[in-house]
Amino acid sequence: MIAQTPRLEIHPDRIAENAKVVYDLCHAHGAQVAAVGKVVCAHPEVIHAMLGAGADMVADSRIPNLASVAALGLERPSMLLRIPTPSAAHDVVRYADITLNSSLGSLTVLSDAARMLGVRHQAVLMIDVGDLREGVWPDQAPDVAKAAAALPHLDLVGVGANLACYGGVVPSVENMRMLVEVRDACREASGLELGLISGGNSSSLPLLASGDMPPEINHFRIGETVVLGSNVLDRSDWPGTRQDTVRLVTEIVELERKPSVPIGLRAQNAFGETVEFDDRGTRLRAICNIGRQDTSVDGILPHDPGIRVIGGSSDHLILDVEDATGDVRLGAEVAFTPNYGALLGLATSPYVEKIVRRG
Known part of the structure; x- marks a missing residue:
């Protein structure tokens, strides 16, 4: 059969090699890894490759992608990266075990949807530590966490941050320590454990590799470096990875x-x-x-x-x-x-x- 054009040729075995390199780095720090497959539209072969290399959960920005991952029957938690849309709250709760949220309003809507579906939903409160994309401003986070603790069908499990996407702000010891300090303030205000601190995406890997990542940061959302083998801060080759993926x-x-x-x-x-x-x-x-x-x-x-x-x-x-x-x-x-x-x-x-x- 003649291969048609245009076509995108994907090498999941090579992506798995990259994933092993990156995930081993994260796991050595004591952190979980969410395998982000959105850049390949959650292609099932790539998702299998990432999970086979040791990813702890699957993450994506689009509900249809998470739905297709759910259809694969994989026994791993799923995370929605994009801020949930209130009008799609039921689908969000149905296909995402964990969501990243930036407002009490969204958390309330998700709690209501979880009640109607007869489940509990887990959420991470996003903190804006300088990149100016999504996130609660640090001084407002404790009040949001305290209010979220009272939501009957929602479990606030941690905090997170996003960097180097909109503003290009580089993950640093300073903004990662700020995230830890905000988590501690939210923990005190809410009485919740808030054990998960999601320290960002592939842009956090250089700080992690340097050995300067604060030990409290225990979760990363990794996509581009695994799929393309690149350091996202300057698009140089990430050590030990392939770029012919x-x-x-x-x-x-x-x-x-x-x-x-x-x-x-x-x-x-x-x-x-x-x-x-x-x-x-x-x-x-x-x-x-x-x-x-x-x-x-x-x-x-x-x-x-x-x-x-x-x-x-x-x-x-x-x-x-x-x-x-x-x-x-x-x-x-x-x-x-x-x-x-x-x-x-x-x-x-x-x-x-x-x-x-x-x-």
Whole structure:
């Protein structure tokens, strides 16, 4: 059977190798690991690889992804990373054992949903320690925790923080100690144990590897470093991991020599952008069958060092292949390594076939 294009080739065995390296680091610190599969849209082979490497629970931002994980029949807790939507509270409680929350209102809605479903729900109170995405401001957290302790069908099990996503704030000894101090204040105010302190995502791994992570931090939510083998603070290779875990393969649908600068009066493109072009003369250009509807075209790196991504429209990827070293012809395949943002789109797009490769 001929493999279709565009396709995303996934190597779960290689991802499992990466996971073992990262999870061993976390476990040596005495911390649990939530395996985050959202960048591959919770692909079942990747989830199995992560759990087989020792993940303690599965985490995702989307309820449909958690529902698909639940259908696999895996006996591990599930965590919803995205702030719960009140209108979807019943589905949240049904498919997520634990949620990350940033308001008493959300916790109350979840407690009510748990009552109606006849269950108890676990929650982590998120604290904003400087990145300015989700989280209760530190001085308000004890009051929220005290009120949450009175909710009849909800167990507040800990606190957490998110860093390096919105504001790019790097996890540090200072903001991690702040998280511990806020937990202690919440514990005193509420009388709850609050034993779980979730110290962030893959961006926390450099601090953990340095040996400076406070010992009280005992939970991490790890995705990108496992899937792509990258240090998310600078996108360098994470020590001991592989980067050949996923591959985008496209197909050349047009090959022509054309000028490198558009001809005629120019306005905004289809995405409202005014683009500047480098005049490199007449060049051999290829169009491939993928576009911005499926991925971030700025986030894919051609395997052929002689190929350069020029840009893309919603349906087409435009390449300069004048200096290509590989096969360049109509119908030839062109491979790329996607970064995190590009992979997120590829895995989500229904127009990109997903293929599992072994070995």
